[in-house]
Amino acid sequence: MSNSATAMLVSATIEFLRAYPPFDRMEHEALQFLGEQVRLAYYPKGAQIVSPDAGAVELFRILQRGKVVVRHASEVSVIDQASLTLGPGECFSIGAVMAQRASTSCYTALDDVFCYEITAESFFALLQKSAVLNLFCTQYLASLLGQSRRQLQMQFSQHVAEQQTMNSPLSAVIKKAALSVTPRTPIRKVVELMAASSVGSMIIVDERQQPVGIFTQSDVLKRIVLTGVGLDDPIEQVMSKRPHTLPISANAYDAALAMAMHGVRHVLAVDDGGRLQGVVSERDLFTLQRVGLRQIRQTLDGATGIDMLLQASADVRQLSLNLLAQGVGAEQITQFISALNDALTRRIIALNLEHHDLYGIEWAWLSFGSEGRDEQTFSTDQDNGIIYICTDIMDREQTQLRLLEFARDVNDDLDQCGFPLCTGKIMASNPELCLTLEEWEEKFEHWVRTPEPQALLNATIFFDFRPLYGAFNLADRLRLSLLRRTRGNPLFLRMLAGNALCVAPPLGTFRDFVTDADAQHPGTIDLKKYGARLFIDAARVFAMAHDVAATNTVQRIKQSALLMAISADEAAAVIDGFNFIQLLRLRHQHAEQTQGRDGDNLIRPDELNEVERRILKESFRQARKLQQRLKLDYQL
Amino acid sequence: MHWFSRLFGGARRVVELPPAQRDALAHWQQLPATDLNAAHQRCRYVVVDVETSGLNMRTDRLISIGAVALVDGRIDFADAFQIILRQDQVSPDANILIHGIGGSAQSEGIDPATALLSFLGYIGKAPLVAYHAFFDRAMIEKAMRQYLGVELGQTWIDLAWVLPSLFPDLSDARTNLDDWLALFAIENILRHNAVSDAYATAKLLQVAIAAGNQRAVVSPAAFVRLEKARRWMSQHR
Numbered sequence: 001m002s003n004s005a006t007a008m009l010v011s012a013t014i015e016f017l018r019a020y021p022p023f024d025r026m027e028h029e030a031l032q033f034l035g036e037q038v039r040l041a042y043y044p045k046g047a048q049i050v051s052p053d054a055g056a057v058e059l060f061r062i063l064q065r066g067k068v069v070v071r072h073a074s075e076v077s078v079i080d081q082a083s084l085t086l087g088p089g090e091c092f093s094i095g096a097v098m099a100q101r102a103s104t105s106c107y108t109a110l111d112d113v114f115c116y117e118i119t120a121e122s123f124f125a126l127l128q129k130s131a132v133l134n135l136f137c138t139q140y141l142a143s144l145l146g147q148s149r150r151q152l153q154m155q156f157s158q159h160v161a162e163q164q165t166m167n168s169p170l171s172a173v174i175k176k177a178a179l180s181v182t183p184r185t186p187i188r189k190v191v192e193l194m195a196a197s198s199v200g201s202m203i204i205v206d207e208r209q210q211p212v213g214i215f216t217q218s219d220v221l222k223r224i225v226l227t228g229v230g231l232d233d234p235i236e237q238v239m240s241k242r243p244h245t246l247p248i249s250a251n252a253y254d255a256a257l258a259m260a261m262h263g264v265r266h267v268l269a270v271d272d273g274g275r276l277q278g279v280v281s282e283r284d285l286f287t288l289q290r291v292g293l294r295q296i297r298q299t300l301d302g303a304t305g306i307d308m309l310l311q312a313s314a315d316v317r318q319l320s321l322n323l324l325a326q327g328v329g330a331e332q333i334t335q336f337i338s339a340l341n342d343a344l345t346r347r348i349i350a351l352n353l354e355h356h357d358l359y360g361i362e363w364a365w366l367s368f369g370s371e372g373r374d375e376q377t378f379s380t381d382q383d384n385g386i387i388y389i390c391t392d393i394m395d396r397e398q399t400q401l402r403l404l405e406f407a408r409d410v411n412d413d414l415d416q417c418g419f420p421l422c423t424g425k426i427m428a429s430n431p432e433l434c435l436t437l438e439e440w441e442e443k444f445e446h447w448v449r450t451p452e453p454q455a456l457l458n459a460t461i462f463f464d465f466r467p468l469y470g471a472f473n474l475a476d477r478l479r480l481s482l483l484r485r486t487r488g489n490p491l492f493l494r495m496l497a498g499n500a501l502c503v504a505p506p507l508g509t510f511r512d513f514v515t516d517a518d519a520q521h522p523g524t525i526d527l528k529k530y531g532a533r534l535f536i537d538a539a540r541v542f543a544m545a546h547d548v549a550a551t552n553t554v555q556r557i558k559q560s561a562l563l564m565a566i567s568a569d570e571a572a573a574v575i576d577g578f579n580f581i582q583l584l585r586l587r588h589q590h591a592e593q594t595q596g597r598d599g600d601n602l603i604r605p606d607e608l609n610e611v612e613r614r615i616l617k618e619s620f621r622q623a624r625k626l627q628q629r630l631k632l633d634y635q636l
Numbered sequence: 637m638h639w640f641s642r643l644f645g646g647a648r649r650v651v652e653l654p655p656a657q658r659d660a661l662a663h664w665q666q667l668p669a670t671d672l673n674a675a676h677q678r679c680r681y682v683v684v685d686v687e688t689s690g691l692n693m694r695t696d697r698l699i700s701i702g703a704v705a706l707v708d709g710r711i712d713f714a715d716a717f718q719i720i721l722r723q724d725q726v727s728p729d730a731n732i733l734i735h736g737i738g739g740s741a742q743s744e745g746i747d748p749a750t751a752l753l754s755f756l757g758y759i760g761k762a763p764l765v766a767y768h769a770f771f772d773r774a775m776i777e778k779a780m781r782q783y784l785g786v787e788l789g790q791t792w793i794d795l796a797w798v799l800p801s802l803f804p805d806l807s808d809a810r811t812n813l814d815d816w817l818a819l820f821a822i823e824n825i826l827r828h829n830a831v832s833d834a835y836a837t838a839k840l841l842q843v844a845i846a847a848g849n850q851r852a853v854v855s856p857a858a859f860v861r862l863e864k865a866r867r868w869m870s871q872h873r
Contacts, residue, residue, distance in 0.1 A: 005702060005718035005831040012825045012832075013713065040711035042842030044850075065821060112820055114839060117710065 010035040020089025022136035030130035038116040043109040050107040057096040060123040066113035170269040174278035183236035209275040213239030313417040316340045330582035338374040356406040363388035364470035372464040378589040385433035451495035486544040497634040500537035505620035528601035531581040534623035577622030651785030664756045672857040676845040681706040685833040687735035689727035698779045702830025704838045720745035748783040763856045767813045769794035797863040802847040
């Protein structure tokens with residue numbers, strides 16, 4: 001339209017936009033197009049511009065005047081941390097418009113706001129025209145990954161805070177209603193009541209329910225038995241008067257302080273009217289203490305029996321959750337779980353060595369599968385074996401028997417500590433998996449030479465072996481001989497690659513995700529089978545083809561990328577994708593276990609938020625990229 | 637003849653238009669009227685600003701019209717208008733300094749009848765909005781009578797009356813456009829450029845609409861009623 005008025009308004013708009021990134025670098029024609037397409041809207045102070053319940057976001061907006069505050073929908077009450085303020089020249093909401101979905105955040109006008117708006121359709125046309133904007137939006141979406149991690153942190157810190165910190169209000173610490181009696185109640189009745197309900201303390205309240213005294217278990221000895229008070233006398237004669245009270249709104253820290261200052265073990269929580277609401281004991285506060293890494297290691301290393309290890313294994317889970325809350329990434333957490341489980345397993349082995357004489361045998365404990373890859377999640381069963389050296393063939397049977405007996409005890413102890421016996425019998429106590437170095441080599445060689453389906457399946461479990469205890473050099477020798485065999489066997493690698501391609505990423509042609517792969521669990525995706533395993537299987541092929549000894553998937557990708565001319569950026573994107581899927585699995589398993597269920601890997605994409613869905617989709621794309629590389633390399 | 641028409645004030649001046657222009661005018665006259673009770677968000681408002689040879693409504697001439705449309709609550713740059721009427725006599729230098737439309741631009745402008753017809757084509761029957769609308773209205777209506785022989789008869793809304801009603805707390809001593817623009821931090825790209833002034837005024841209209849929506853002033857008709865009530869109040873104070 002050759003209209004001087006329009007031309008003037010458009011050029012004023014362009015001039016404004018040029019002052020801000022990414023428009024300052026934007027191609028002239030694209031900027032002109034943008035200037036022609038925008039319309040100017042006004043939102044008075046306090047108006048909601050975009051909200052999650054308003055449906056798909058159909059307008060891309062650039063702020064001209066005023067400020068807009070962005071809040072995550074889930075944290076409406078938490079204002080300071082979760083909010084972000086946008087000013088002139090900033091645009092929103094890129095993610096939602098690009099995905100043509102509802103926004104996950106609320107955008108509210110902080111003062112009078114004028115903003116340029118273009119329709120999603122024009123926005124997509126603009127993306128076509130402008131490489132600069134395209135890059136800007138891509139980078140923005142990439143940063144969502146970090147955002148999502150922060151969001152996860154927030155979610156978990158809340159969870160941890162609720163359960164664990166000394167900031168908890170007393171109302172959260174108090175688990176059950178306090179028992180109370182009137183001052184005239186006979187002592188006998190009180191003691192009977194305490195015994196019957198097995199509580200350590202009884203509160204004495206007046207007719208207005210205000211506490212006037214407390215009587216505890218330890219008082220029975222000192223004040224009744226030793227003084228010879230009649231059991232029919234009223235309780236008020238022996239109770240401690242004026243018990244320490246705190247308002248119910250006080251926190252656990254206040255209670256701890258009161259106990260320390262007054263040398264008491266109980267503090268009473270009261271409401272505004274001074275009425276009894278509950279009792280907080282010293283022991284209640286102890287359970288609030290965080291489980292520390294050092295403590296666990298000490299418990300583990302100092303454990304003299306299975307009972308102590310049991311406690312330690314529960315602590316490992318708790319600590320993993322804390323780490324998740326502190327924002328430690330999936331890679332570190334899975335490694336950390338593996339490391340502590342290693343320590344636990346080593347301790348169990350050491351304890352059992354006290355009863356089993358393995359003197360004179362050179363042997364090592366191996367772990368396979370996810371443990372072998374340092375990638376354990378919260379739900380994991382045992383996958384282990386033994387490798388040993390037998391110089392004299394005559395001794396072989398005898399030696400194996402001794403090792404098997406030992407292994408059986410270790411397997412049982414591990415079972416007790418929360419690592420269920422392997423249903424597939426992949427355990428050191430299985431004679432098939434308690435083998436000499438030569439036998440293992442033979443077994444591996446057989447799988448490599450005749451890669452039938454079962455052999456390939458075995459390869460995916462056993463080739464990821466890692467020594468845990470004993471003579472590590474045995475495992476190293478096994479690794480070397482395995483790599484020597486696979487490297488010189490393109491047929492095997494091709495079969496292994498074909499095996500890795502059996503399952504495709506659950507990306508839909510029309511919808512985002514394919515959620516009906518499992519008929520028994522419609523609407524879900526098995527993130528182990530259709531997620532993590534895609535990366536793991538591909539990484540294994542890369543590693544074996546390029547002589548990479550690492551078993552850890554991230555390490556395999558990093559190291560083989562160097563040898564395969566894959567750029568560091570590309571490799572990092574793949575690893576981010578893998579880690580994100582692992583993080584979702586950890587979170588899901590934790591939620592499942594909190595609700596008392598066995599942790600499975602079935603997540604529902606519908607229940608993820610917008611950011612997570614986008615990242616999950618991107619993660620699957622990365623898996624597809626890996627698979628495409630396999631197809632290319634092996635002509636599959 | 638001049639004294640005659642003034643004696644019988646209001647007598648329609650007859651203008652002979654070429655057939656094409658007569659048809660265009662007839663077409664505009666036959667356009668259906670706008671529903672002034674429709675909500676702001678479903679309306680097209682045209683915000684108008686004029687530049688003239690001076691402030692005397694009787695003797696000064698219309699030089700330029702700038703207009704910006706507000707459609708469904710949003711300013712649409714593609715729906716903007718500007719025209720310079722050809723002047724037989726260039727306005728004085730002091731005046732040119734104000735609006736910046738130089739002598740040659742004035743004499744190279746568009747034939748007034750054509751210019752006004754294209755303005756009519758642009759506005760359709762949309763309600764017109766201005767700040768101190770009486771002036772813009774008088775200048776435009778005078779030109780319409782003079783060059784097209786037609787009474788405009790459009791609905792006008794004057795933000796100079798509407799805004800104080802909507803923001804009674806803020807209206808003390810605020811009598812000119814610049815005060816209101818400053819209050820809402822609205823920037824004027826080029827003061828005394830008809831389009832720029834209209835654009836700034838259109839933003840002010842957006843503010844008025846948002847405030848109106850919170851006070852049950854939800855349509856052009858409601859703006860008109862608000863303006864009437866305030867005029868009546870000020871006359872009977």
